Amino acid sequence: xxxxxxxxxxxxxxxxxxxxxxxxxxxxxxxxxxxxxxxxxxxxxxxxxxxxxxxxxxxxxxxxxxxxxxxxxxxxxxxxxxxxxxxxxxxxxxxxxxxxxxxxxxxxxxxxxxx
Amino acid sequence: xxxxxxxxxxxxxxxxxxxxxxxxxxxxxxxxxxxxxxxxxxxxxxxxxxxxxxxxxxxxxxxxxxxxxxxxxxxxxxxxxxxxxxxxxxxxxxxxxxxxxxxxxxxxxxxxxxxx
Numbered sequence: 190x191x192x193x194x195x196x197x198x199x200x201x202x203x204x205x206x207x208x209x210x211x212x213x214x215x216x217x218x219x220x221x222x223x224x225x226x227x228x229x230x231x232x233x234x235x236x237x238x239x240x241x242x243x244x245x246x247x248x249x250x251x252x253x254x255x256x257x258x259x260x261x262x263x264x265x266x267x268x269x270x271x272x273x274x275x276x277x278x279x280x281x282x283x284x285x286x287x288x289x290x291x292x293x294x295x296x297x298x299x300x301x302x303x304x
Numbered sequence: 305x306x307x308x309x310x311x312x313x314x315x316x317x318x319x320x321x322x323x324x325x326x327x328x329x330x331x332x333x334x335x336x337x338x339x340x341x342x343x344x345x346x347x348x349x350x351x352x353x354x355x356x357x358x359x360x361x362x363x364x365x366x367x368x369x370x371x372x373x374x375x376x377x378x379x380x381x382x383x384x385x386x387x388x389x390x391x392x393x394x395x396x397x398x399x400x401x402x403x404x405x406x407x408x409x410x411x412x413x414x415x416x417x418x419x420x
Contacts, residue, residue, distance in 0.1 A: 223408060233347075233395070233411040279346055281409075289359060290335050290399065292409055294346040 193282045195295035203303045208267040210298045212280035222263045223281040275302045310396050310412035322384035325415045329398030338381050339395040386419045
């Protein structure tokens with residue numbers, strides 16, 4: 190069975206400082222992993238995805254994430270936060286090998302960026 | 305390429321009334337999902353279609369919720385009768401699986417339901 194845990198429900202950073210949003214997953218197969226962002230009253234937008242290619246994945250707006258199988262983690266980072274990064278972030282796991290094409294969402298991390 | 309279309313964007317109803325949401329996925333996408341997102345929570349899968357067949361509806365409250373996907377394209381999600389706890393955003397998503405690598409989910413803007 191798949192599951193995903195986002196370790197922090199809220200993260201606050203100052204503008205210009207690094208961002209770290211933590212995600213751990215559980216999967217019976219070789220997982221695909223995603224980070225989505227949701228701005229207030231907006232739909233979900235894909236930031237980046239890991240699908241068993243390079244373990245360091247670069248996404249949009251300067252975000253990147255590293256797949257670490259030994260730690261079952263897929264943490265999202267950004268070197269320097271911008272005010273526009275304030276949003277809700279969701280880590281998502283999928284098990285393509287299971288044949289069900291299910292996507293399981295974490296509970297979300299709300300990122301606050303302080304001026 | 306047109307995205308996932310959903311309507312209506314907003315709906316306010318009284319409890320015990322009925323409501324229907326419509327979704328048109330990206331052309332050619334075989335798999336369609338309906339998620340419920342309650343304020344402050346992550347999306348929860350309600351039902352998943354592969355073409356016009358149901359793959360997973362284990363978390364769909366079948367006493368009040370129903371969904372169909374006609375001809376493997378458009379989908380409709382219905383709630384009858386609505387309860388206060390159904391107030392949420394209903395998200396439709398579609399995906400195109402290629403080989404073993406799961407493609408990303410493409411989301412619509414969502415339909416926000418308020419039950420009074």
